[in-house]
Amino acid sequence: MSTPYGHAAWSTELPAYVYDLAGLDAHVATVREALDGVELYYAVKANPDPELLRVLAPYVDGFEVSSGGELAHVRELFPDAPVALGGPGKTDAELFADVTRLHVESPSELRRLLASGRPADVLLRANLDLPIGGASLVMGGGATPFGMDPADIAECMDLLERQDAVRLRGLHAHLASGLDAPRLLELAADVLDFARRLGFTEVNLGGGMAVSYADPEEIFDWHAYGKGLAGLRRPGEVLRVEPGRSLTVYCGRYVTQVIDVKRVHGELFAVVAGGTHHLRTPATKGHDQPLAGGEPGEPITIVGQLCTPKDVLARGVPVRLEVGDVVEFAMAGAYAWNISHHDFLMHPKPGFHYIRGA
């Protein structure tokens, strides 16, 4: 395995997150090029690490934030960057924040905004009745707390007609995560149909571009998606997407070391330093976190140091592991460290390292 730490020595620096900033730069450059003519916002909740945001900033048209905390974070780093604020359950501070676009989630949210008398540029977030098969997370097309039924969209449009402080800019629809390019394009066509019937010319199609933890080489087809969107877009229309995971997932690795190897009831386990309190992704998504490298061997289950059977990073992986070996988990750049329960069991925090050169 190639790691900045090598194999042999027991390292007090592990576990650590290692971010390949050069790789991220190259990846987002490709995405940017593929999405010619479509606005690209980064969904900060996927990974708000300032080092990553600085790499992304020159390529994106803005940042999508889901809380006042994320908004303050982005504003501090990039005071002039366009920001779209969305998400259910906005506090007054969030609802009344000065942002480029506010994504309204319900008629009552809009009433609170209107009652404040404050100006805002809003997109109405729709939860359309569209069939969404094959997604890993579904936010629309059924009963969820995200977005509004078409009837509530109509109610919001009525409310907005009788005033001019709040400007209705268009429609927002982030319907699902984990869809491939053909499926996302089908949804985009349906969302655009809906938006055009209501007279909208600005549409945010959301994020949710698929990544594969089972096969890290299987990358979302940005080229096909960009071409497809270019074909759907009519003159005068502004289309925007706001991916998170598919931009940053590949640039992060969680590197750790085997503390113990044991066989229990016939099954082989490697206990590594750290665990799902650093890298919660496999526990929350129910997958095996892919390994980068490794010698073939008897299937082994890789667990962390937590006293819970849920602390499993990968099950039955055919690699040979011995005490002291360095283990590298790939695809740990999004919804990884920042969604993990860091303080559970009070183990030390991981280190953070950034690779800048190619």
Ligand SMILES: *Cc1c(COP(=O)(O)O)cnc(C)c1O
């Ligand atoms: C989480 C989220 C995204 C990003 O989703 P990914 O699956 O990470 O691409 C985009 N828009 C909204 C509204 C979200 O909640």
